[in-house]
Amino acid sequence: MFRYILRRIGMLIPILFLVSVVVFLMLRLAKGDPAMAYLRLSNIPPTTEALEEARYLLGLDLPVWEQYLRWIGKALQGDFGVSWVTGNPVLGEILYYLPATLKLTAAALFLTLALSIPLGVLAALRKDGPIDHVTRAFAFVGVSMPSFWFAYLLIFVFAVTFKLLPPMGMGGVSHIIMPAMALALMSTAINIRFLRANMLENMHARSVLYARARGLSERRVIWGHVFRNSLVPVVTSIGMHLGELIGGAVVVEMVFAWPGVGRYAVMAIYNRDFPILQCFLLVMTSIFVLCNLLVDILYAWIDPRIRLQGDRS
């Protein structure tokens, strides 16, 4: 188990290296001049001299590989440069806004699990019944509806019409309900369908038939065999959902004026604030990859087959 974890952590390094190269190149492949963006954001008139000075200052006169080495060298020491808009160190800014996003993501993940597990199980147990139909319809709509649209619908109903919840900002529990719901919708819908399908599949497994033959109670068959086995793929999918939730937070934070790192990144995209975007993408990738690692470890712990394969290789 320990070797498996070590091996997985070791794989993080090449992944992050690749991501850093791709992010760096992607921003530079886009049309437009970073020196021009820098001058625009600093409100400096873009005269030819100012452009040359900015190119020198930002190291844009160097070959791309040298620019990359300079950047990654500093980044490894925790220095991601300063924002072209605020002039503040980038990592500090990202870490300032990150907790709000993690709070929102955690709330949405909790909501996803709290809704999808009972609904998925119920839909499978009462297959083709009214609950199943309603759940399937919900899952269908949830997967199809964009989160920002659902967010505006929530605001229209709960904040504008009935005035039950605050429409925006961060504060008490009431502030987080709507953003978390908007963010959780798609993951919940996917998870319900996934769990339902798994449950139905496992109900016909030979192990379940054998359990029944052993005379186990229906309750033990369902919870001990069908449900537990159906949960294994769901745990893996949580890793995917975390990615979806962190990505979705970018849109949801804009709508609900949630002061998180997603909204901060959107402003950086509008401004073409390169240092922020590079740091944001790298930090988010790290979080995503780490979450997947955690899920994989959890998965290995639940399912001995994975662990053994990992140990053997």
Place this chain on the structure above:
Amino acid sequence: MRIFAALLLGLSLAAFCAAPALAAKTELTFSWPSNCGPLNPHLYSPNQMYAQAMVYEPLVHYGDDGSVVPWLAESFEISPDGTLYTFRLRPGVVFSDGEPFDAKAVKMNVDAVLLNAKRHSWLELINQIEGCEIVDDMTVRLKLKNPYYPILQELALIRPLRFLSPAAIPPDGNTSMGIAAPVGTGPWILAESKKGEYDVFVRNERYWGQKPALEKITVKVLPDPESRVIALQTGQIDLIYGAGGHSAAQIGLEAFVRLEREGRFSTGVSGPLSSRLLAVNSARGPTSELPVRLAIQHAVDKDLLNQAIFLGVEKQADFLFTPIMPYCDLGLKPFAYDRAKAEQILDEAGWTLAPGARVRAKDGRDLVVDFCFTGNDALHKAIAEALQGELAKIGMHLNLIGEESDSFLKRQKDGEFGMIFNDTWGAPYEPHAMVGSMRAPSHADYQAQVGLPMKSELDQKITQVLLTTDETTRQAMYRDILTTLHEQAVYLPLTYMTSVRAHNPKLQGVEFTPMRQIIPFERMRWAD
């Protein structure tokens, strides 16, 4: 007796309950797309101009009628040769930290700005100041290199020449690397700032002028214009104020018109503040010919454009600057919308339409013009598409080039365009600063004009008009410059931009000022 006592008790209870309701509200909640920044009066982004204007004040103020009036300076004198400006400072003014506003404070601020002069090179005022000297405790003198007349207009700007308390200026006198605290003489004090969430301003109790009726203004950080409208509708904010419609807008035009129709909120549209224009390149492609530029002027139905895209919120523009700007009411004849005339001009110039063709041609060249805009700016895109449709009717094809903003700016600078968006700057920059910038090759104006046969003559006149001390000569020269630009049709004015307001109807005194970045909170109050 018992009834009387009960009545008395009831009445006093009622009075007690009613008392808080009777006191007028003194707090206001507003919103802005970002925090106000560190509020350094001598620097630019991320310092927000509306907030800099709340905390810091100028020597002279740009009045509602466009005239320059004394402010922190009680009076001023200009030497006959126009190079010495002597300001007598207003007595009794203190910064919000209690420091006196005197000649020493003024000199420290001017020197701090001059230390960073390169950064302010876009502003002629800073290039022209040779130095600042203290005449006595309450008098300062600015010495200029040349008799640059718009000095007073530029002193009224929100930045960089407003005044920070000497106690907040770093010991080396250089404010460009940061200030100790945002302390000014203005009616408001920045009391609290929470990154990504809000800024709080409170009334400056030491303010020298009429104290604001409001005591506290909370500015929430709301980047999304749609969320801002919801915030107003749900009472999270009391006021939406600022530009409507374009990319840096406070509110989308559809949402504004919806609020206007709903009638729940008090709404209003300002007068013209600046011009939304296209620069037409006189040095490149078919638009290097005057007849082609004139045909474009006659071919666009601006009224339709305004109704369809700006929903009537902006005003149709016929000239480079709105006639309400100083020296700009010239009585020039607008180019009327007349498609037949546009076609006739093109025919006479040899741009003819072959049978069955959709685009005119001359000497084997098609009448195709590159139209450059910011691709992700919905408003730019809508205008581009509308104009493409309009000009197709006279046999001209607009080649739409939508790019990200840096490429767009690069095209403005390099002159790689046939037509390109190039809005004017509004008061107090119009006309002098905008006209002055027409001499700089890094501006779209220069690039659009560089093909004109009289360009060098035009640039000389611009240099002269900024340095002449004679008012009559100045008027005549502006007439000359602006008439030439109008007749040469190097600009296609579309609309005059406006600001909009939407707020709780109980909020009164929400007025528009000529400088669109200023929000006059000090005039606002809640009705009882």
